[in-house]
Amino acid sequence: MAGVILSEVKKQFGNVAVIKGVDLEIADGEFCVFVGPSGCGKSTLLRSIAGLEEISSGTMRIGGADMTNVGPSDRGVAMVFQSYALYPHMTVAENVGFGLRMTGHPKAEIERRTARAAAMLQLEPLLQRKPSQLSGGQRQRVAIGRAIVRDPKVFLFDEPLSNLDAALRVQMRTEITKLHQDLGVTMIYVTHDQVEAMTMADQIVVLSAGRIEQAGSPLELYHRPRNMFVAGFIGSPK
Numbered sequence: 001m002a003g004v005i006l007s008e009v010k011k012q013f014g015n016v017a018v019i020k021g022v023d024l025e026i027a028d029g030e031f032c033v034f035v036g037p038s039g040c041g042k043s044t045l046l047r048s049i050a051g052l053e054e055i056s057s058g059t060m061r062i063g064g065a066d067m068t069n070v071g072p073s074d075r076g077v078a079m080v081f082q083s084y085a086l087y088p089h090m091t092v093a094e095n096v097g098f099g100l101r102m103t104g105h106p107k108a109e110i111e112r113r114t115a116r117a118a119a120m121l122q123l124e125p126l127l128q129r130k131p132s133q134l135s136g137g138q139r140q141r142v143a144i145g146r147a148i149v150r151d152p153k154v155f156l157f158d159e160p161l162s163n164l165d166a167a168l169r170v171q172m173r174t175e176i177t178k179l180h181q182d183l184g185v186t187m188i189y190v191t192h193d194q195v196e197a198m199t200m201a202d203q204i205v206v207l208s209a210g211r212i213e214q215a216g217s218p219l220e221l222y223h224r225p226r227n228m229f230v231a232g233f234i235g236s237p238k
């Protein structure tokens with residue numbers, strides 16, 4: 001069971017409240033999408049779930065266990081960033097296996113998991129290349145590969161496709177949806193893109209100024225937006 005349950009989660013930077021009390025349930029295996037205007041706290045909430053930000057108050061359960069005070073490497077989550085954050089001097093294979101080397105996994109195990117991730121992401125012909133020799137879409141696949149090798153129960157994506165052109169975004173969207181089906185894991189995905197939210201999500205969470213404005217299935221939000229703000233993001237204006 002790898003659902004995510006947030007209760008009364010708050011986060012302040014200094015005196016500034018950025019997440020102002022978020023309650024949210026994400027089911028095991030769900031594809032959950034966060035949308036909302038720039039600066040509303042999407043990345044901060046995602047980083048908090050990853051354990052990269054310490055929350056000011058509230059609790060977070062992942063996979064049935066209280067993870068509120070657990071470090072990022074022990075939460076069973078892996079994050080894929082918008083800027084791919086690949087190491088330029090390492091090959092694709094080395095980049096994909098990096099996290100496992102850091103945590104002291106045996107070489108054979110690293111090779112096995114790297115090969116599995118490479119097969120899933122069609123990276124096999126590229127394993128000996130450096131990031132500078134890859135296209136944007138290929139780099140994004142490597143970044144996803146780095147998350148896959150860690151075998152997380154929950155994948156977190158922070159606007160992973162926003163640096164890609166429109167055609168590639170459509171292709172990568174399909175690939176991430178397929179990955180979600182193949183792995184059967186929980187995914188939380190931040191995007192600016194309404195089409196991504198509508199086509200990929202089981203649940204869409206609309207955030208505004210550190211609060212959840214509305215959460216529900218794409219159809220619910222489309223047909224019954226609670227207010228103009230939600231309608232502006234996904235619904236049909238009423």
Ligand code: ADP
Nearest residue numbers: 013016018036037038039040041042043044045
């Ligand atoms: P989004 O991802 O929705 O664009 P963010 O979560 O990045 O929003 O940011 C939410 C708010 O928190 C913004 O006002 C941002 O300036 C602020 N913020 C984010 N990170 C920090 C930080 N490390 N220190 C201070 N303020 C921050």
Ligand code: MG
Nearest residue numbers: 042043044158
């Ligand atoms: Mg952000």
